[in-house]
Amino acid sequence: MREDMGQKKLFVNTMGCQMNVYDTGQIQQRMAPLGFEPTEDLAKADVIIVNTCAIRAKAEQKAFSFLGRLLPYKEQKPELIIAMGGCVAQQEGHKVLSRMPHVDLVFGTHAIRRLPQLIQKIAATRCRIVDVEMASAIASDDFMLGHASSSDVATFVTIMRGCDNYCTYCVVPHVRGRESSRTPDEIISEIEHLVAHGVREVTLLGQNVNSYGKKEGFCSFAQLLERVDRVNGLARIRFTTSHPKDLSEELMLAFDRLEKLCPHIHLPVQSGADAVLRRMNRRYTSRQYRDKVAMLRSIRPDIAITSDIIVGFPGETEEEFSATLHLIDQVGFDGLFAFIYSDRPNAPAVRFDNKIGETEKKKRLQSVLNRQEILTQKKNEALTGSIQQILVDGLSKHLSYDADERLVADALEGVQWSGRTGTNKIVHFMQAPQNDDWNQMLTGRIMQIMIEKAMSHSLWGRPLS
Ligand code: SAH
Ligand code: SF4
Ligand code: F3S
Numbered sequence: 001m002r003e004d005m006g007q008k009k010l011f012v013n014t015m016g017c018q019m020n021v022y023d024t025g026q027i028q029q030r031m032a033p034l035g036f037e038p039t040e041d042l043a044k045a046d047v048i049i050v051n052t053c054a055i056r057a058k059a060e061q062k063a064f065s066f067l068g069r070l071l072p073y074k075e076q077k078p079e080l081i082i083a084m085g086g087c088v089a090q091q092e093g094h095k096v097l098s099r100m101p102h103v104d105l106v107f108g109t110h111a112i113r114r115l116p117q118l119i120q121k122i123a124a125t126r127c128r129i130v131d132v133e134m135a136s137a138i139a140s141d142d143f144m145l146g147h148a149s150s151s152d153v154a155t156f157v158t159i160m161r162g163c164d165n166y167c168t169y170c171v172v173p174h175v176r177g178r179e180s181s182r183t184p185d186e187i188i189s190e191i192e193h194l195v196a197h198g199v200r201e202v203t204l205l206g207q208n209v210n211s212y213g214k215k216e217g218f219c220s221f222a223q224l225l226e227r228v229d230r231v232n233g234l235a236r237i238r239f240t241t242s243h244p245k246d247l248s249e250e251l252m253l254a255f256d257r258l259e260k261l262c263p264h265i266h267l268p269v270q271s272g273a274d275a276v277l278r279r280m281n282r283r284y285t286s287r288q289y290r291d292k293v294a295m296l297r298s299i300r301p302d303i304a305i306t307s308d309i310i311v312g313f314p315g316e317t318e319e320e321f322s323a324t325l326h327l328i329d330q331v332g333f334d335g336l337f338a339f340i341y342s343d344r345p346n347a348p349a350v351r352f353d354n355k356i357g358e359t360e361k362k363k364r365l366q367s368v369l370n371r372q373e374i375l376t377q378k379k380n381e382a383l384t385g386s387i388q389q390i391l392v393d394g395l396s397k398h399l400s401y402d403a404d405e406r407l408v409a410d411a412l413e414g415v416q417w418s419g420r421t422g423t424n425k426i427v428h429f430m431q432a433p434q435n436d437d438w439n440q441m442l443t444g445r446i447m448q449i450m451i452e453k454a455m456s457h458s459l460w461g462r463p464l465s
Contacts, residue, residue: 010039011045023112036114083106089132091345104126157205162184165281169344181206191231202228210248222248270310314340315356341361381454390419394418411450427459
């Protein structure tokens with residue numbers, strides 16, 4: 001497979017978090033010089049890459065079941081190359097080859113930059129390869145300048161790799177390696193490049209952005225945000241994730257100071273019980289968490305706060321679980337992701353006693369979800385009658401098309417668009433068409449919208465501008 005071999009098709013199934021999505025972009029960019037262009041049709045692919053997630057057992061099972069379904073494609077087309085990348089690949093390594101005889105390549109989370117050579121070698125020799133080597137620091141050629149497709153209004157930029165926190169339930173430090181940061185200059189160049197290609201909003205990614213650059217002696221994360229804020233043409237900045245123990249006053253104050261920084265923070269709490277937090281090795285108490293929330297709100301009263309909760313952590317008693325429900329009420333999150341605790345190989349909690357049964361875990365999950373649904377609805381209702389600034393990300397999905405694939409729109413009412421508030425809430429609105437180029441019309445623009453109605457997962461509004 002050489003550069004002169006013409007167009008080849010690459011299918012990538014992205015199964016994980018935002019970092020995994022970013023990595024898929026890197027994979028596509030690395031493969032482009034070999035003549036690969038993306039396809040969404042498995043049957044047309046010359047290379048299929050499954051970019052996997054290992055965060056919970058279910059995610060890992062999904063990865064293997066998708067790989068299993070690829071066998072008929074390989075039987076049909078023996079020259080097809082099937083590769084497993086991402087966090088399950090890093091975790092399982094050689095074991096994947098024996099479990100999945102039709103897989104040609106297993107490449108870990110630090111091997112993306114070597115992908116072109118690995119694929120070329122397999123195409124030339126039909127060998128099978130496992131590359132799960134990890135490095136402690138980011139090398140200068142680990143990342144390519146991020147790429148944006150012409151329709152991307154908002155995109156991710158990975159600013160750090162790995163995690164050093166070792167929460168006892170978590171697989172990430174084991175599959176993504178030690179924490180390491182990209183240089184500020186590289187990050188700024190990437191953002192400038194993205195903005196030049198039409199991107200209006202970036203989300204800076206790291207498992208714990210608060211410790212950005214500390215090891216390397218770069219600037220603080222708040223100082224990095226300040227530099228990003230100065231990038232001309234960029235409208236909005238978001239970041240994820242912040243570990244509550246490291247959330248500094250300097251960073252909190254950035255929400256007041258920086259014009260482009262959106263008033264939203266994802267601050268995973270995991271549990272409301274101090275004893276559980278201790279067993280999780282989270283290194284903060286429920287009180288300290290609530291104090292940080294109070295401080296954030298005093299600095300930026302309209303800030304939206306979202307979080308992650310794990311229910312059924314080993315040994316979680318009824319009282320401890322109630323403490324989590326209580327914390328949810330006390331804080332009043334704008335949104336919550338709740339997960340059933342899942343044993344992970346390599347994570348210490350797998351060896352903890354007093355595992356909670358599946359039925360009980362499901363019951364606890366449902367209580368959390370029910371509780372939050374009411375709170376989210378209330379938060380959304382409180383916005384009716386307000387004027388919100390929306391960054392339009394495009395036409396709402398599920399619109400109907402006529403036989404010529406033209407949008408069916410009522411000429412009087414217009415078509416339905418969607419966008420997000422600074423607080424990251426989805427807003428839908430109608431706008432009458434003004435010309436034939438629907439997508440060009442509003443996508444990427446900031447609009448003033450009067451919120452008229454609150455739904456449980458989104459808002460409905462009327463454009464004022
Ligand atoms: N670095 C981020 C989290 C990344 S993982 C942070 O610390 O905030 C995303 C979420 O998955 C975590 O916040 C946690 O709620 C959940 N999670 C991680 N490991 C899990 C496990 N073993 N079982 C269930 N949920 C888990
Ligand atoms: Fe996992 Fe904890 Fe690191 Fe987040 S901070 S990635 S939960 S070990
Ligand atoms: Fe992300 Fe899943 Fe890996 S959450 S870091 S893709 S384990």
